[in-house]
Amino acid sequence: MMTIGEAARASGVSAKMIRYYEETGLIPAAGRTGSGYRTYGPKEVQILRFVRRARDLGFPMEKVAELLALWRDRDRASADVRHLAEAQIAALDRRIREMQEMQATLSHLVRSCAGDDRPDCPILDDLGGHPGEPARPA
């Protein structure tokens, strides 16, 4: 049995976050010693590592909770897990696309900016917005 600090080191999840996960019900409440210290065994550490890895893969907490439920109940169809993973892939895809659009716009703007010592870079004009006349701000 380990203390929360040891479990943190073994799992890569900070002690702060372990307490938070417990508080929010993501993980079950840890056992306690007579004096109130939380205790963790290998199983608990593995759960924490599971959470860590899922978070690293970009799963939001809510989805991590679903994955944990599936993990706890091994009789669930693998299709459920697969669907969660596929949904996460799709979510990442959407966010990647959004950012790529931002990038494309910025690249376009950068190409139209001399980048020399002169003032007047069209990027600022674009940001100022086309709808109005390019009045200089106060």
Next chain:
Amino acid sequence: MMTIGEAARASGVSAKMIRYYEETGLIPAAGRTGSGYRTYGPKEVQILRFVRRARDLGFPMEKVAELLALWRDRDRASADVRHLAEAQIAALDRRIREMQEMQATLSHLVRSCAGDDRPDCPILDDLGGHPGEPARPA
């Protein structure tokens, strides 16, 4: 002169956020009517639109502040603006790459999961972490 609600509609920035931007110093404090209402003119609306557009392009508030400073002082070299934009492109690149790595890992896992009615999907094993034996959690 418009009220905050009109400025919000004209700029696409919510009234809440306009007050927040003012509070945090991103934009200068608006003028006030005798009875305390904030007033906005076309220039202020343009600034708000500037902020909105920059945020849409993924610039963090801090960078938006820098861009605004550059905008306010048109004598600054266009190189400054270009560098900010390029840095933002690079930042987006890093985040995109991170997410693509997550995607790749997930795709790999999904390919190894039958996705049928049987239990036991290797995704869960991966999440559980290789370092230990695949002990089932409590």
Next chain:
DNA sequence: GCTTGACCTTCCCATGATGGGAAGGCCCAT
């Protein structure tokens, strides 16, 4: 047995950007 230092506990606060909502004041049209 006592001190010391490392650890644990809970509790509160902060982040960043945004929204929700309450309580109270203002403005304009009817």
Next chain:
DNA sequence: ATGGGCCTTCCCATCATGGGAAGGTCAAGC
């Protein structure tokens, strides 16, 4: 003058994370 819609400030919540204070505990060294 009344009502509805707008404004004001202030507080609270989000999500996941960290910082830090105040106080208890444990183990090692003397």
